[in-house]
Amino acid sequence: MVTELPHSRQFQVRNHDHRTGPKPQFYEKYFVQTLDHFNYNSMGNGTYEQRYLITDEHWKVGYGPIFFYTGNEGDIWEFALNSGFIMELAVQQRALVIFAEHRYYGKSLPFGQDSFNIPEIGLLTVEQALADYAVMITELKKQLGASACPVIVFGGSYGGMLSVYMRLRYSNIVAGALAASAPILSTAGMGESKQFFQDVTMDFEKIAPLCTSVIREGFQRLQELAQAKDYGRIQSAFSLCKIPTSQKDIHQLNGFLRNAFTLMAMLDYPYSTHFMGNMPANPVEVACNTMLSGSDLLHALKDTAGIVYNSTGALTCFDLYSLYVECADPTGCGLGFNSLAWDYQACTEIEMCFESNNVSDMFPAMPFTERNREQYCSKRWGVIPRSGWLKTQFWGDDLSAASNIIFSNGDLDPWANGGVRKTLSSSLIAINIPEGAHHLDLREANDADPASVIKARQMESDTIAQWIKMERQRYR
């Protein structure tokens, strides 16, 4: 779901002086966590060190609420440094803030470098991750004398799904959840396979219908060259480090390009960002300008991909297989350890059968059926995905017994229509942000913020304040 870009993380963590809001002064700590919550006799009958970030800078000790970020598929610093809204809320509410890292990501590798072997990878499941958070919250509340402090969970994207699930499964521990851009329906097999890339395409269409036409045409030109096996021309047009030699390489190039457009749509923020790589302000507009200004379509496509893959201009050529990893998630698996762990999750519980079809979207048709997924996952990880499991386990759209969840989504975000878009009850609230990209609302305030996200954050803030108040009454 997340594609992390090369060279970005180090930059991120070390240089966050560009931030304008309250700077989080996190302590980085490790929690001794149960390896296997669901089998007392497995290899997991032990513990591992789970990383978390914590700051009590604004906390009214023993009274202020706990804001707990349910970490998703990546280094936890990445999320901590790109969720400034939580810190802004923490100041208002005098909250203790914790960002917990998801097992098998970042530095929370249960078996070190062996974590991605079979069978060690088997302890990577949504349920284990949720149990980690439940145990961590329970234990830290004790240690910190915070037993009466209401806990609100926050998360973006898959992290938002985890926040929803925490509220559903651990209502005893979690008083409410802000789930930003959480595609709980599409990942549970309740979406349409064409939805995602159609919505990516729509973002570009909104800038200018000509933009999508030109992108389509660029892909078409590439296809013609590939059919003619004019691989030399393709290499030079796209500045590829290695000459493509097969249909497989062309497929990889198409995936690499499609992924660039996907990322620009997801991260179409109104100011430049350094989340999952460097992105200019309004990247979709920048991309369309690039596409429309080039004289050569293929070069324009390459330059557009370069916005994502070569923001610093340091690369002299594109190494397709290192810059983009194809996996069980057609929207991208990221790079490095992330890619392995997320690939496994997309092969087991998280259903991601999105495909482009060149009809409802501007990309080459790249089918990815349930059967493709099964074959890949069986070969790669020795697993057969269990369709319908996430829906059974985490309720799908049957949320009538749930409460205290905000589902926020931005209309620019291709993930949005895989989530809950309509308010379901007085305590299951959908907030839609017309000018918002992927969990923009979780980011700190910025002068370039559209009015819709400012309004959304205000509603979120008010609702969370109300949950905290209600929870306090319950403790009395």
Added chain:
Amino acid sequence: MVTELPHSRQFQVRNHDHRTGPKPQFYEKYFVQTLDHFNYNSMGNGTYEQRYLITDEHWKVGYGPIFFYTGNEGDIWEFALNSGFIMELAVQQRALVIFAEHRYYGKSLPFGQDSFNIPEIGLLTVEQALADYAVMITELKKQLGASACPVIVFGGSYGGMLSVYMRLRYSNIVAGALAASAPILSTAGMGESKQFFQDVTMDFEKIAPLCTSVIREGFQRLQELAQAKDYGRIQSAFSLCKIPTSQKDIHQLNGFLRNAFTLMAMLDYPYSTHFMGNMPANPVEVACNTMLSGSDLLHALKDTAGIVYNSTGALTCFDLYSLYVECADPTGCGLGFNSLAWDYQACTEIEMCFESNNVSDMFPAMPFTERNREQYCSKRWGVIPRSGWLKTQFWGDDLSAASNIIFSNGDLDPWANGGVRKTLSSSLIAINIPEGAHHLDLREANDADPASVIKARQMESDTIAQWIKMERQRYR
């Protein structure tokens, strides 16, 4: 939690002509079930055959609700044949009735005779059992064209705990739960260690204070003989097949005796029953009469134990170690396969640190600390119990976000005070049955029923009818 008695099950299943209510004509079937719901790369990456009983005799096809019994620690026929109230309700509501067998019990052994080896036993957890039921309900609803049929779960004792958990964890699947005699608090480490045997004692005290005095005295006499190492006298007094030779044997004898009183208290029904063995009507009264009529205290104790262990009079002597199994559950683990599986559950998730102390109860002091439990479980199963897990995982008494659960308890039942005794909200209803023993309300109507259980069943029936009505509106 359950102690099954010898020779009882076969009798039960084959001869249920003594029943007076509607006879369930169950089909016995097997469901191909996922072995390991929480690890895609474990040895459990396969399936096993889970037994269930089903009857559509009263079902209004595709419309009537589904009544689903969440099987507990035993052969599923045992529960199906002793829960006649569910059938009576099914007639009223035109319901489909399913009794599902819990993995690792009865014929639902995932690894056959190897199921109780390490590590095969590791897939025996509450979470796996709940996931089994969730998957089974979801799949059977599809197969039977019952997608719009509301599902109500029922369970007694540990089965009642599972019913509560099903409603908490799978509100998308289960509209409501009748949890009869479900000690959700004491088993989650939220009880008092003295509670259980104190309440057993109270049942005898209620018949006559002299009764408990005499029982106390009998145990005291036994203790004196043991201290004098007069093992021959002990053997003859208690008709033991083997002469005791150690303090360990005396400990076993004490456990064997205490267990008889426990069972009579739990199963203190106003008519004779064949659930977990044969029991006369009002066994606590019968026991007190026996205790008070004998001239010799030790013989009286033996004869009282015989009510439980030798109801048919077929035994000429008591083989202590085959009639009673000491395990991680001080209230008894049953016999045969049951004992192994339940012992494992009491060593892992289910906390059962009850002990008798000879002060607040009439039994010899038989300490069973958290540390005793750890040592035993570590040695027997290679596991360390995780205190607090059940409370974290299944909410303990923090049920404010839950709904549609009836907690019924009988005042005669020593398990009752480990459960929810007070109504928590308009949809979390406690029903207390002053004259009721262990889930008497789940049994079919009987002429000897006290008024309190008749009233309780009526309230249960009304509440369930209302849940079904509400759920139907939701589907519309």
